[in-house]
Amino acid sequence: MFPIAHFLYLGAFLFSAGLVIVIVKKNMIMVLLGIELMLNASNLNLVTFNQLYPDSIQGQMFALFVIIVAVSEAAVGLAIVIKVYHYYQTSVPDEINELKD
């Protein structure tokens, strides 16, 4: 079978790619996509480290709860993106630098 390190390398790569996307992209939806990628990388690590302790299942349970929180985050985040776009007519996060007009 395949060694655990290969899972961990993939998780590290996905997390770094998500970080680069969050920093580099100039669009709020792309930033949300990067955050989803980072959450999935952490999920992959949780599932993988669960294999180190074969009697317990807590890693998989934690991955399940991470998925629940990711859903809430995506829904509320996109609602905020749509509201901000209607108000400021822009989806560039750096152009929104005031809480109030």
Added chain:
Amino acid sequence: MNIASFMFYFFEFAAASSAFALIFIRNVFYGALLLIICLLALAGIYVLAFAEFIAVAQILVYAGGILVVIIFGIMLTTKISGKPLVVEHMYELSGTLAGLSLLALLIYVISRETSFAERAVYQQQYDSVNRIGIDLMSEFVMPFEIGGILLLIALIGAAVTASTIKSK
């Protein structure tokens, strides 16, 4: 090379290459489609790591739920001009530097621990789906219920935030 390891490395290559292409893509819609590929490949990897329930939840929640919401968001925040939405890049140098240094650090730490390279993934003694069902209703019932309440709050909050009805 047997079929399981072929599938594992195929899924791993698909996930890594679509995440890598997501860094360079300029069209938001294509970015969402690339993210679907990455998440479905990750679901395949979960199956090969003997986490079947997580794999099914991944497909249901991400490919079925989050991506539909994201594509709705893309369509609602695009001006109707017929042209695709092009995303500019900023802070390219510092972003690449941060990502590469984090990747180098993680690879160094993982490769230093030799037990990770020797230890293989193998099937647990128990049935994973069965075990998750029993544990959700016994040991993890409190976070399970809190997760339900969180989802309800997020649903109401997202609906109220995105609604266009003026409040007094």
